[in-house]
Amino acid sequence: xxxxxxxxxxxxxxxxxxxxxxxxxxxxxxxxxxxxxxxxxxxxxxxxxxxxxxxxxxxxxxxxxxxxxxxxxxxxxxxxxxxxxxxxxxxxxxxxxxxxxxxxxxxxxxxxxxxxxxxxxxxxxxxxxxxxxxxx
Amino acid sequence: xxxxxxxxxxxxxxxxxxxxxxxxxxxxxxxxxxxxxxxxxxxxxxxxxxxxxxxxxxxxxxxxxxxxxxxxxxxxxxxxxxxxxxxxxxxxxxxxxxxxxxxxxxxxxxxxxxxxxx
Numbered sequence: 001x002x003x004x005x006x007x008x009x010x011x012x013x014x015x016x017x018x019x020x021x022x023x024x025x026x027x028x029x030x031x032x033x034x035x036x037x038x039x040x041x042x043x044x045x046x047x048x049x050x051x052x053x054x055x056x057x058x059x060x061x062x063x064x065x066x067x068x069x070x071x072x073x074x075x076x077x078x079x080x081x082x083x084x085x086x087x088x089x090x091x092x093x094x095x096x097x098x099x100x101x102x103x104x105x106x107x108x109x110x111x112x113x114x115x116x117x118x119x120x121x122x123x124x125x126x127x128x129x130x131x132x133x134x135x136x
Numbered sequence: 137x138x139x140x141x142x143x144x145x146x147x148x149x150x151x152x153x154x155x156x157x158x159x160x161x162x163x164x165x166x167x168x169x170x171x172x173x174x175x176x177x178x179x180x181x182x183x184x185x186x187x188x189x190x191x192x193x194x195x196x197x198x199x200x201x202x203x204x205x206x207x208x209x210x211x212x213x214x215x216x217x218x219x220x221x222x223x224x225x226x227x228x229x230x231x232x233x234x235x236x237x238x239x240x241x242x243x244x245x246x247x248x249x250x251x252x253x254x
Contacts, residue, residue, distance in 0.1 A: 044245075057174055
């Protein structure tokens with residue numbers, strides 16, 4: 001249900017998940033203001049896409065700080081976005097069957113993208129890659 | 137829709153919030169997929185960068201930033217309304233303040249983002 005200002009009213013009853021989702025939306029949103037906007041400013045304003053290539057990412061991810069930063073950004077942004085898509089599905093898909101199909105697709109998508117995103121950050125190792133391809 | 141429901145600023149802010157949120161989510165999924173390619177090494181990753189350098193994608197990146205800024209600013213407005221009782225009484229004023237902050241932050245960002253083109 002919408003509140004007067006166009007936000008969602010805090011769920012008053014029902015299971016704990018909706019209340020948790022309501023708070024998560026707001027807390028992750030506040031954190032993302034810093035994480036996502038600094039990310040965009042660094043990647044598109046301080047640098048531009050012309051400077052960003054494999055070497056640029058390798059340099060950045062050489063630092064554990066940026067690996068942790070990007071992992072937090074990935075997790076918060078994906079869960080915040082998926083939660084928004086979940087509420088959109090609840091709002092627009094009225095038939096129970098199709099809503100179940102859409103929600104299942106949504107959670108599978110969330111899981112797959114969380115896994116490939118985490119793999120990209122955690123397993124990134126340019127030194128090992130160079131060593132493995134040195135003989136090529 | 138606007139003529140039937142007449143929700144005014146509250147509804148317009150909500151519709152834009154949902155539209156920009158879903159738009160940013162779409163970009164996020166594309167972005168996770170392209171960063172996944174980095175695990176395949178420098179040649180494979182760098183061979184895809186022409187997409188990011190194309191004019192169409194640069195304009196989409198500017199639209200992404202517009203969506204992100206609006207979503208962030210209106211998100212703060214929603215949180216103010218949720219946790220501060222006085223805010224709901226001035227929610228319309230907060231909407232226009234948000235729009236003003238949006239243009240003040242977005243226009244310089246867009247100019248800086250597109251500076252390689254000038």
